[in-house]
Amino acid sequence: xxxxxxxxxxxxxxxxxxxxxxxxxxxxxxxxxxxxxxxxxxxxxxxxxxxxxxxxxxxxxxxxxxxxxxxxxxxxxxxxxxxxxxxxxxxxxxxxxxxxxxxxxxxxxxxxxxxxxxxxxxxxxxxxxxxxxxxxxxxxxxxxxxxxxxxxxxxxxxxxxxxxxxxxxxxxxxxxxxxxxxxxxxxxxxxxxxxxxxxxxxxxxxxxxxxxxxxxxxxxxxxxxxxxxxxxxxxxxxxxxxxxxxxxxxxxxxxxxxxxxxxxxxxxxxxxxxxxxxxxxxxxxxxxxxxxxxxxxxxxxxxxxxxxxxxxxxxxxxxxxxxxxxxxxxxxxxxxxxxxxxxxxxxxxxxxxxxxxxxxxxxxxxxxxxxxxxxxxxxxxxxxxxxxxxxxxxxxxxxxxxx
Amino acid sequence: xxxxxxxxxxxxxxxxxxxxxxxxxxxxxxxxxxxxxxxxxxxxxxxxxxxxxxxxxxxxxxxxxxxxxxxxxxxxxxxxxxxxxxxxxxxxxxxxxxxxxxxxxxxxxxxxxxxxxxxxxxxxxxxxxxxxxxxxxxxxxxxxxxxxxxxxxxxxxxxxxxxxxxxxxxxxxxxxxxxxxxxxxxxxxxxxxxxxxxxxxxxxxxxxxxxxxxxxxxxxxxxxxxxxxxxxxxxxxxxxxxxxxxxxxxxxxxxxxxxxxxxxxxxxxxxxxxxxxxxxxxxxxxxxxxxxxxxxxxxxxxxxxxxxxxxxxxxxxxxxxxxxxxxxxxxxxxxxxxxxxxxxxxxxxxxxxxxxxxxxxxxxxxxxxxxxxxxxxxxxxxxxxxxxxxxxxxxxxxxxxxx
Numbered sequence: 001x002x003x004x005x006x007x008x009x010x011x012x013x014x015x016x017x018x019x020x021x022x023x024x025x026x027x028x029x030x031x032x033x034x035x036x037x038x039x040x041x042x043x044x045x046x047x048x049x050x051x052x053x054x055x056x057x058x059x060x061x062x063x064x065x066x067x068x069x070x071x072x073x074x075x076x077x078x079x080x081x082x083x084x085x086x087x088x089x090x091x092x093x094x095x096x097x098x099x100x101x102x103x104x105x106x107x108x109x110x111x112x113x114x115x116x117x118x119x120x121x122x123x124x125x126x127x128x129x130x131x132x133x134x135x136x137x138x139x140x141x142x143x144x145x146x147x148x149x150x151x152x153x154x155x156x157x158x159x160x161x162x163x164x165x166x167x168x169x170x171x172x173x174x175x176x177x178x179x180x181x182x183x184x185x186x187x188x189x190x191x192x193x194x195x196x197x198x199x200x201x202x203x204x205x206x207x208x209x210x211x212x213x214x215x216x217x218x219x220x221x222x223x224x225x226x227x228x229x230x231x232x233x234x235x236x237x238x239x240x241x242x243x244x245x246x247x248x249x250x251x252x253x254x255x256x257x258x259x260x261x262x263x264x265x266x267x268x269x270x271x272x273x274x275x276x277x278x279x280x281x282x283x284x285x286x287x288x289x290x291x292x293x294x295x296x297x298x299x300x301x302x303x304x305x306x307x308x309x310x311x312x313x314x315x316x317x318x319x320x321x322x323x324x325x326x327x328x329x330x331x332x333x334x335x336x337x338x339x340x341x342x343x344x345x346x347x348x349x350x351x352x353x354x355x356x357x358x359x360x361x362x363x364x365x366x367x368x369x370x371x372x373x374x375x376x377x378x379x380x381x382x383x384x385x386x387x388x389x390x391x392x393x394x395x396x397x398x399x400x401x402x403x
Numbered sequence: 404x405x406x407x408x409x410x411x412x413x414x415x416x417x418x419x420x421x422x423x424x425x426x427x428x429x430x431x432x433x434x435x436x437x438x439x440x441x442x443x444x445x446x447x448x449x450x451x452x453x454x455x456x457x458x459x460x461x462x463x464x465x466x467x468x469x470x471x472x473x474x475x476x477x478x479x480x481x482x483x484x485x486x487x488x489x490x491x492x493x494x495x496x497x498x499x500x501x502x503x504x505x506x507x508x509x510x511x512x513x514x515x516x517x518x519x520x521x522x523x524x525x526x527x528x529x530x531x532x533x534x535x536x537x538x539x540x541x542x543x544x545x546x547x548x549x550x551x552x553x554x555x556x557x558x559x560x561x562x563x564x565x566x567x568x569x570x571x572x573x574x575x576x577x578x579x580x581x582x583x584x585x586x587x588x589x590x591x592x593x594x595x596x597x598x599x600x601x602x603x604x605x606x607x608x609x610x611x612x613x614x615x616x617x618x619x620x621x622x623x624x625x626x627x628x629x630x631x632x633x634x635x636x637x638x639x640x641x642x643x644x645x646x647x648x649x650x651x652x653x654x655x656x657x658x659x660x661x662x663x664x665x666x667x668x669x670x671x672x673x674x675x676x677x678x679x680x681x682x683x684x685x686x687x688x689x690x691x692x693x694x695x696x697x698x699x700x701x702x703x704x705x706x707x708x709x710x711x712x713x714x715x716x717x718x719x720x721x722x723x724x725x726x727x728x729x730x731x732x733x734x735x736x737x738x739x740x741x742x743x744x745x746x747x748x749x750x751x752x753x754x755x756x757x758x759x760x761x762x763x764x765x766x767x768x769x770x771x772x773x774x775x776x777x778x779x780x781x782x783x784x785x786x787x788x789x790x791x792x793x794x795x796x797x798x799x800x801x802x803x804x805x806x
Contacts, residue, residue: 028463036467043463048455051689055454059635060431060446064439064770072636099684101658102505129670134659134684137672141655145548152670177668224685233462233475233688252544255504256537265580265775267532267555269540281502281537282627285636286454287689367467372668 004325004398007318007391014318014387019302020311026297027230027384033366033393038204038346038379041230041294050293054286066285075288076236076257076279082295083229083238086305087202087221088212093243095275096225096291097283100203100237101134102253103222106278107239108142108170109252111197111220114245115167116146118195122167123148126196128155132176135201139170145252155182162194169196173211174204174344177371179336181205181344185216192217203227208345208382209309213240220245228345228381231291239278246274255280297383311382312345315390319347319378322394331401335375346379357400366396407728407801410721410794417721417790422705423714429700430633430787436796438771441607441749441782444633444697453696457689469688478691479660479682485698486632486641489708490605490624491615496646498678499628499694500686503606503640504537505656506625509681510642511545511573512655514600514623517648518570519549521598525570526551529599531558535579538604542573548655558585565597572599576614577607577747580774582719582739584608584747588619595620606630611748611785612712616643623648631748631784634694642681649677658683700786714785715748718793722750722781725797734804738778749782760803769799 015021028043058070067073080094087094098106108125115122127139129152136152143150146167153161155171162169169191174181184200191198200221202211207228213221221240225231241249251271256262257279260270271277297303320334332349351357351374358370368378378393418424431446461469470476483497490497501509511528518525530542532555539555546553549570556564558574565572572594577584587603594601603624605614610631616624624643628634644652654674659665660682663673674680700706723737735752754760754777761773771781781796 028459030464032466034466040462040467040470042466043458048458048463051458052451052455055446055451055635055693056431059443060451061433063435063437063445064443064772066636067443098501098505099658099687101660101684102501102656105656132659133662133668133670133672136670137657137659137662140672141657145655226685232458233469234685234691235689236687237684252548253505253508254540254544255502256535256540257504259536259540263775265536267536267539269536269543281504281640282629282637284502284639284687284690286638286693287687288637290458290689369467372666 007322007325011318011387011391014314018311018386020307020382021386023297023300023303024384024386026300029384031365033389035366035368035378035380035385035389035393037381037385038227039369040226040233041228041381042384044230044294044297046296047232047290047293051286051290054289072285075285075292076283077276079288079292079295080238080275082292083225086298087206087223087240088210089214089240093275094238094240095278096238096288097236097279100201100222100224101138103237103239104135104138104170104201105142106251106253107199107220107222108139108168109146110249111168111199112142112146112148113250114248115197117248122165122196124165125150125167126153126158126161126169127151128171129153130175130177131170131172132203135170135172155187158187159190162190162196166194166196168199170199170201172201172204176204177348177375179344179346179348181209181342184211184218188216188218204344204346208312210305218242225291229291230294230297232287232294235287235291236284241275241278246277249277251277253280257281257283303383308382312380313340313343315380315382315385315387316343316345316347318387319380319390319394322391323349323397326394326398327401332376345381346377349376350374351376360400361397364396364400366393410725410728414790414794417717421714421789423710423785424789426700426703426706427787427789429703432787434768436769436792438769438781438783438788438792438796440784440788441630442772443629443636444631444784445787447633447697447700449699450635450693450696454689454693457692475688478688478695479686480678482691482695482698483641483678485695489701490609490626490643491613492617492643496678497641497643498681499641499691500639500682503604503625503627504541506640506642507538507541507573507604508545509654509656510602510623510625511542511571512549513652514571514602515545515549515551516653517651518600520651525568525599527568528553528570529556529561529564529572530554531574532556533578533580534575535606538573538575558590561590562593565593565599569597569599571602573602573604575604575607579607580751580778582747582749582751584612584745587614587621591619591621607747611715613708621645628694632694633697633700635690635697638690638694639687644678644681649680652680654680656683660684660686706786711785715783716743716746718783718785718788718790719746719748719750721790722783722793722797725794726752726800729797729801730804735779748785749780752779753777754779763803764800767799767803769796
């Protein structure tokens with residue numbers, strides 16, 4: 001068998017023409033080809049100094065004064081406003097805090113309550129049958145606690161599954177396993193046409209492609225910040241509540257941070273107005289402020305969601321080409337859609353021995369991840385992944401698959 | 404009016420005899436007399452270097468590998484086991500993560516579900532009427548979502564309010580405002596005698612006095628870690644579920660981290676066994692590992708909950724004596740019980756102009772806090788507060804109250 005034609009030269013040209021190439025310097029990287037930023041984003045170079053300041057000066061020296069003087073108290077909504085433009089939301093609609101799972105619970109319960117207030121008979125929640133499992137587990141609990149039935153449905157089947165009984169629909173913008181990008185505008189419109197509320201999980205799309213929450217009239221959305229937003233391990237998630245729905249947002253977790261007068265120490269609950277209504281307990285300051293620092297990367301010249309999306313598609317296109325050129329036909333099968341309109345920022349390749357293959361890939365310095373039972377998952381973070389990385393990953397993959 | 408007799412000499416003697424005096428060196432302190440550790444604990448000296456290692460090496464260099472290699476994945480239960488002895492619990496019953504408010508929700512809903520499984524007619528939750536507000540707000544939501552009525556009751560009235568309808572009782576070990584220590588053993592026994600479940604909030608007691616969760620048969624408990632445990636601003640809270648109740652713990656927030664096989668990516672939920680069942684979403688690593696580092700202080704020679712409690716009572720006794728000696732009669736009124744068995748680790752003084760007085764105290768380098776409408780609150784963290792601090796605080800308070 002002849003050696004396949006190398007695409008290394010083409011990778012070099014693509015890197016030379018890449019308008020985001022310089023942003024890579026903003027991240028701590030090494031010889032490893034890191035294609036797992038869709039699980040944990042790389043560390044931005046300036047974040048450690050910011051965290052050190054939070055710990056040594058804000059906590060160590062100012063102590064309790066920092067709640068006001070260092071802006072700790074308002075961090076959830078301030079950082080929410082930094083995320084807002086990345087998901088196509090005007091200010092005042094995003095708040096950061098708690099995990100994605102907890103925010104799914106808040107959003108879904110609130111959505112059902114609004115739907116039942118509109119029309120009491122609505123008693124069904126539809127959930128993406130291929131969802132990342134936690135969304136399904138939490139949706140089951142939200143259904144149980146609001147007297148609804150939960151019905152798992154493939155996203156493509158949602159329009160036909162909608163009906164008078166549908167209260168809320170929980171969908172993923174990008175499928176965590178296949179990397180499929182779902183049609184948020186069309187599905188949201190279909191949900192609205194049925195009189196129900198759409199809750200979108202943006203974990204695998206925010207920071208990698210345009211979301212357009214305001215433009216497409218999404219009702220509620222949640223997402224994590226440790227993937228394409230590079231906020232750090234377990235950094236807090238966010239919740240979007242569309243402005244006109246905020247007065248009706250009835251949280252199942254009405255902690256004191258969401259009170260209209262949190263330091264009034266009132267025994268009766270009165271919700272704050274605005275996105276703050278989505279807060280719960282005391283915010284996790286170290287992680288929040290690490291995330292805030294990480295978001296500075298988006299203020300660099302030339303960095304925009306549009307630029308990131310263009311490069312993301314170029315990276316995944318090129319990866320698929322390299323895999324096609326280097327890997328023998330039939331050894332792996334891409335489960336990621338070929339059409340740009342249906343592709344997120346990852347490529348998922350199916351092969352029976354995926355677990356073992358990923359282990360060997362990681363030993364050889366190409367880090368993706370394995371998702372049971374048979375998927376090799378490669379994430380492409382346009383802010384720091386280049387075309388030479390992509391070519392190398394495909395080359396090492398081909399060698400690894402050859403045994 | 405003659406100058407009151409100074410107690411500075413006695414403070415010096417007490418500090419000289421203090422077995423915990425050397426532990427103060429483990430904390431970052433300055434000229435400020437910091438009596439607000441019951442709101443935000445001071446920074447342990449060694450924590451910044453540990454956080455830096457987590458950020459630069461674990462996140463920056465190892466990246467995704469740290470979930471396994473740096474022990475990130477098991478941090479919630481590992482750190483729970485560090486907290487367990489501080490609250491009188493054997494290992495395997497405490498898990499760290501989420502805010503106190505979120506954990507109150509988990510604990511209270513799970514308690515109601517167990518009670519209703521025991522006997523379907525139980526449809527009432529009792530809550531401490533003087534609770535820190537968030538517990539009451541969350542209890543209201545838990546009641547609403549489990550079909551219960553919520554009944555606020557003064558802790559002393561709980562025994563007479565218990566009955567066949569009581570499902571669960573949510574109580575504070577130490578009152579956030581007055582510093583009153585409630586009788587956990589007797590109240591827990593009364594709740595059990597009525598066939599109900601006791602949920603204790605330990606925010607203002609853990610790390611300051613013995614709790615004895617196992618000894619007293621407490622069912623469920625929650626607490627924060629940023630007060631007497633010095634975990635840092637907004638560090639995650641913890642949840643205790645008594646071992647024999649764990650198989651029945653039915654969480655309203657069944658996130659993927661509590662699944663028996665979290666990486667199995669199963670669409671059906673199957674809860675893990677043990678304390679892990681109380682986990683929800685991806686844990687907040689930066690804050691968790693800062694907390695883990697902070698807990699090292701408890702491994703110092705001579706540091707124990709018993710030693711801390713003895714010094715705590717000596718500090719609050721001495722503060723009350725100094726206030727009695729320095730402040731004119733009637734200018735302030737202590738709302739903290741005089742009896743040791745009823746006192747936490749704080750002293751609360753009532754005066755009509757408390758907000759203004761605290762502002763001036765802080766300007767003069769004595770940091771306590773103000774709780775609306777009329778309370779000056781002083782917290783005493785025995786690990787780093789000394790008797791000279793106490794004497795100075797009372798002296799500056801007297802001068803400030805004199806106008």
